[in-house]
Amino acid sequence: MFSKILIANRGEIACRVIKTARRMGISTVAVYSDADRDALHVAMADEAVPIGPSPAAQSYLVIERIIEACRQTGAQAVHPGYGFLSERAAFAQALEAAGIVFIGPNPHAIEAMGDKIESKKAAAAAKVSTVPGYLGVIEDATHAARIADEIGYPVMIKASAGGGGKGMRIAHSREEVKDGFERATSEAKSSFGDDRVFVEKFITDPRHIEIQVLGDKHGNVVYLGERECSIQRRNQKVIEEAPSPLLDAATRKKMGEQAVALAKAVNYDSAGTVEFVAGQDRSFYFLEMNTRLQVEHPVTELVTGIDLVEQMIRVAAGETLAIRQEDVRLDGWAVESRIYAEDPYRNFLPSIGRLTRYRPPAEGTTDGVTVRNDTGVYEGGEISLFYDPMIAKLVTHGPTREQAIAAQADALDAFALDGIQHNIPFLAALMRHERWKAGRLSTGFIAEEYRGGFEGAPLTPGLARRIAAVAAVIDNIGNARKRGISGQLPGRTVTFQHRRVVTLGGRNLPCEVDRSAGGFIVTCLDEAGRPAGTHEIHTAWKPGQPVWQGRFDNEAIAVQVRPKLNGFLLSHAGVTVEAIVYTEREAELAALMPEKVTASSGKQLLCPMPGLVVSVAVGEGQEVKAGEPLAVVEAMKMENVLRAERDGVVKKVLARPGDSLAVDAVILEFA
Known part of the structure; x- marks a missing residue:
């Protein structure tokens, strides 16, 4: 060793x-x-x-x-x-x-399977069913368009040396193929030093399912079950789980044995992943083989109890696999959320900066549920624009899929992260999405369910009452602390009005707060002041703690708390809302205050994320039409094309290729 x-x-x-x-x-x-x-x-x-x-x-x-x-x-x-x-x-x-x-695997296996083009050729030679496509050298964008015409739309343009969604585009027309080819080759060159791409048919309504294989240098190969990776955005996996809610035992065995056969054909000798695109009818096609450890490997580790990194090290040292196929058991269910430095409210644009707060939920196992957080950052560290925007991988494991999802939702609510924008609100909302919970998945899930982008989970009446009740308790605890600071008013009993009006995003929810034995009783009121629901709340929260944790009607919940002027910003279950707690008189006066009007930036093209200007496609005095590309900005190895939202004339160009811009920096001004 x-x-x-x-x-x-x-x-x-x-x-x-x-x-x-x-x-x-x-x-x-x-x-x-x-x-x-x-x-x-x-x-x-x-x-x-x-x-x-x-x-x-x-x-x-x-x-x-x-x-x-x-x-x-x-x-x-x-x-x-x-x-x-x-x-x-x-x-x-x-x-x-x-x-x-x-x-890792031997060079021959990497060459045969690690290259996306060569792996498809090897799979075809081994009589493995593959997705229709063109595996030769593509000369230019025009050549790519001709190929796509022959295959039929939609098509997928993929980097041969790619992974992680880099150098990948879906195209539905010749124009999209040409633009996608340019972007894919540029990203592939930047990320992998190899600008080769290939084109294949894109299967509609597909699921992405992969088989984990493990081989040694003595000819032994086993498969360790599958992972479902269908929840993707821009071809980048967002949520993974093991096992898949789609597969039955027969399909799992068939996919696993096919993956092992393919691995043995190239003498594979490490941890690797054979990926398949699957139909809703459980049909499947070989997609590619990743000759490395996958980002989502923790879910396999939690359901099998096998440390894949340890196995890779032992295999590399020449040891024989101690695991036989009959030894592999899938125990329970695991779910992984990828926490990214990106703004879900602005089309998931990358975010960089310093982590002023980084407080993940506690790791460990309680009542049969495990929480694991794989991360490479710390509070006070910086997220750089040079690398992948991943902050952490939050993984939960439970006896059933429902329990693993519920644990994931709770853990996301308890994950406090500030200083940059991040996708935790989106992940928390997704965990409560009925289609996700039902396991009706496809790689188009996010595009289909969030067609207009993510605007936060809906603030339903029940969720509003829950958040308002917690806000009222936070206010009550804060007021009690203020009265006791430095021994103020010693020996005197302070009486206070227990009725409050909680404003959530401009909506008033009156309530009454009373202390009970070891907790609080919060009574929500309707517009006429009549009781509309009573809730018992217990918490050990103290002012200043970033996460409020307690029991709401005997259910454990977590709410993230960020102080704001005259109130709090509360995040729970995918909802982020400003909460202000008023006395009744304060609420009456607040209603008379005029609303602030924000200035319009309609005549400017703003940089939507911190990044590097790759190109500017227009000049001063040029007329542009809605949808035309204006500039390309690269952030975290992904190129983002900024297009005109409406017709106009360019008045001034303020950014040049090579400029490093902050978020909302002005790139162009329009007349």
Whole structure:
């Protein structure tokens, strides 16, 4: 067994590998770019080596610098994580030439299956059913359009060396193919150093299901069940679960055996994933094979009890798999949410900055339910524009799918994160979506259910009463604390009016708050002042704590609390709403206050996210039509095309290619 390994990656996956290596008694070496000098994985590792500037192409993707870091530290093996160099056969070959073990599959398997084009050729040769497509070299955008015409729309344009949704576009017409080809090749070059793409038929209403395989260097391969990864946005997975609510035992066995056969055909010898696109009738087609650890591997670990990172290390050290197919059991259900630095209220645009607050829910197992949080950040750390926007992977496991989902919803409500925009409200709302809970999934789920974008979960009457009652209790606790500060009014009994008016987003909800033995009784009132519901609330919350936790009518709930001028910003169940608690007289006076009118920015093109200007497509004095591209901004390795919302004339161009812009920076002005 190795005594020291190097992790050629960053963020949460580097931290994840370090945890297992530490448990196995193996010392670790981290590598880091300039942007990651103060990153969590650097602090966690036993040693750390700088490898270059912030852009990945000048640091994490430079093979020679990784090998030199191994030489400096005496690392005997390298775990590549996922992304970066994890699926580059040249990296595995270079390590082998330097006498360093690659903790991953052999170079032949990577070449055969890691490349998306070559993997489809290998699958076709092995008589595996594949999606119709064109696997040759595509010369240019016009060539791609001709291919798409022959295959039939819609089509998928995918980076050959891709993963994580980078270099991937869906096109429904020739024009979309041409634009998508340019974007996909550019993203592929930036993210993977390889601009090759291929085109294949896009299956409508599909599900994305993948089989986890594990092989050793002695010809043994097993499959560890499946993961459902159908909840995606822009081809990037958002929610994963294991097992899949679609599959039955017969289909699972058929998919698993096909995945094993494919792995054996290329002598696969590590953890890997065979991905399938599945129809609602349980038909399935080979999609690709990822010759690395997947982002979503924790859900498989929780339902099988198998540490995949440990198995990868043992296989790389030459050990024989101790797991036989008959040993594999799927226990319970696991759900994973990817927490991203992005703004769900602004079409999920990336967000960067400092994490002024980072308080994930407590990890551990209680009453048969497990909460796990894989992360690579910490409170006070920064989210950089140079890398993937993932902050953490929140995973819950329970005896049933319903329990795992309920635990995930509760954990998301208890996840306090400030300083940047993030997708926790969206994830929390999704966990309560009836279609998701029913398991009626497809890769088009988000586009179909949130056609106009995400605007928050609906504030239903029941949810409004719950949030209003919690706001009233928060106000009551705060007032009690104020009266007791510094021994004010010693020896005197203070009486106060217990009726309050809670304003939620401009809607008034009157209520009465009374203290009971160890808690509160909150009575909600209708517009006429009549009781409309009474709730018993117990909590140990103290002012200043970012998450209010307690029991609402004997149900455990969590509400995130952010103080605002004269009130709070409360987040619960996917709803984020401003709450102000008034006395009745204050509410009467507040109703007389004029509303603020915000200034219009209709004659400006604002940068919707912090990013780098790739190109500006228009000049001063140019007429533009609605829908025409105006500029391309890159953020976190994704290119975003900004288009005209209406017809107009460009008055002034304020940004140039190469400029680094903050959110809401002005790019163009219109006449």
